[in-house]
Amino acid sequence: MKRLVLAALLMAAPVQAEPLRLAAAGSLRAALSEVATAFAASPGGVPVTETYAPSGLLRQRIASGEGFDLFASANMAHPQALAETRRMPVVLFARNRLCALARPELEVTPQTLLARMLDPAIRLGTSTPRADPAGDYAFALFARAEAVRPGARAALEAKALTLTGGPDSARPPAGRDLYAWQFERGAADLFLTYCTNAVLALRADPRLQRVEVPEALAVFADYGMLLLEPRAEAARLALFILSPQGQMILDRHGFDAPGLPKER
Structure with missing residues (x-):
């Protein structure tokens, strides 16, 4: 129709x-x-x-x-x-679906992703909820994390750095990948974004790590x-x-x- x-x-x-x-x-x-x-x-x-x-x-x-x-x-x-x-x-x-990007030297796997996101020493980047659906999907992942580890949702929402997707978000220099640039400027240790964005970020900086989101946390x-x-x-x-x-x-x-x- x-x-x-x-x-x-x-x-x-x-x-x-x-x-x-x-x-x-x-x-x-x-x-x-x-x-x-x-x-x-x-x-x-x-x-x-x-x-x-x-x-x-x-x-x-x-x-x-x-x-x-x-x-x-x-x-x-x-x-x-x-x-x-x-x-x-x-x-x-x-x-599409969500993946995580990680700085090159960070020790993280799909099995340890939630623990690393919750680590107070880890800077966790997302896009901006409501302005950018990628941010809404990241916060939906936080909600799913609550069933895996009670208290995770509030902790993740409190620490998330909304680095992209907002009207006042910092923009990379012309020709630079937005997500690779977040790591280049030291803004995040982990970043939740679309898997398609992760592909482009790794093309820009092959040292970065793409981490698959485990099934219990998966958001589509x-x-x-x-x-x-x-x-x-x-x-x-x-x-x-x-x-x-x-x-x-x-x-x-x-x-x-x-x-x-x-x-x-």
């Missing part, structure tokens, strides 16, 4: 030459930049102007009237809040997409992201792509 709505827009909306305006979560930058390039080169495609920022801050900008054609969020809640006034469905197009992220304007090209871009070609790009960048056929 959701794809039929998008297809109907393709039939009804006039073709426009202006570039599409995409607002997307920062964790999607590498993947959707590749998607945008492929879409522009495809039949019926047009250039895409890309804006990447924390999803909660983008939601605020859209609600305040800033013009975008398509919103790709790192959660379902932000686009769903906007969808209430637009009569358009929110479409699940990708999934659903990514939702909302068409903001009834433009044929915007509907085409949304369908392109949902197509096997778009889903394969997301898969290559470490996302779980729900639109890919399952191996039999």
Whole structure:
């Protein structure tokens, strides 16, 4: 049904030459930049102007009237809040999960991750809740930790350093990876972020450690997409992201792509 709505827009909306305006979560930058390039080169495609920022801050900008054609969020809640006034469905197009990044010399494994996070000497970094879903997911992990070790939730929430994703968060120099830079400047010993961000951080600094979150603490992220304007090209871009070609790009960048056929 959701794809039929998008297809109907393709039939009804006039073709426009202006570039599409995409607002997307920062964790999607590498993947959707590749998607945008492929879409522009495809039949019926047009250039895409890309804006990447924390999803909660983008939601605020859209609600305040800033013009975008398509919103790709790192959660379902932000686009769903906007969808209430637009009569358009929110479409699940990708999934992610949390991993931990650790400074090179820190002794930590998946089995000791919770103990290391609780260690008073360890600086634990997260993104900013409400402004950035990555921060909300980190605090959801803290809630899961309560069932493993009573008192862990309050202790982790109290010590967490919200270093990224907020309107006033420090920004790295141009061309530097945001998460690798946190360790370079000595802001954190451990950092909870998306596994896709961990991949990029290790490319920037291979000395860093990626630590998988154990099953008891695991938190998964659903990514939702909302068409903001009834433009044929915007509907085409949304369908392109949902197509096997778009889903394969997301898969290559470490996302779980729900639109890919399952191996039999």
